[in-house]
Amino acid sequence: SAVISQKPSRDICQRGTSLTIQCQVDSQVTMMFWYRQQPGQSLTLIATANQGSEATYESGFVIDKFPISRPNLTFSTLTVSNMSPEDSSIYLCSVGVADYGYTFGSGTRLTVV
């Protein structure tokens, strides 16, 4: 299965600022997925990132708040913009590999103060 490297692993940020999270995969994948996991909760899909096209956002998530880049088949970034304490969560990137299922990165633990 794919190996995902996600950076940073954790951060504490001031409200009103932005944080960019990086996701690097050790193999080429068509789609990458970004999830949010609020404290003690399940995983909610933010958006699906395709290489060469705009990301597809789920209901309740907008591009201005969570811009995504996907410059090639092994890399993606998620930016959390104009942060507020409500954005404190774990952000996870995921990829699917045929016959191996979906693999997750170790996550970015974001605290907004």
Add this chain to the structure above:
Amino acid sequence: GENVEQHPSTLSVQEGDSAVIKCTYSDSASNYFPWYKQELGKGPQLIIDIRSNVGEKKDQRIAVTLNKTAKHFSLHITETQPEDSAVYFCAASASGGSNYKLTFGKGTLLTVNP
């Protein structure tokens, strides 16, 4: 869209006992059902999955069963050990491939008491 319900939300068992977690899904087009284990401070780890063309799959102490007619699937852990303690999530996807989103259940906190 897909909706996945998971029960129970917490489960406490004695070491050596079996644990069963159940999920139901709403979208009859779903055909891929993975289970994830998430330990504190870590990302979810795939432990077993099943596709709609089979009814049961086993991997050592872990098994998953699927009933497509009733739209439910279950995780069975036998001979539980303290290291099995974690949060377990079920999920469903409308494709057996790798390019479709997963919809997750709310999770089950499993505690295995020594």
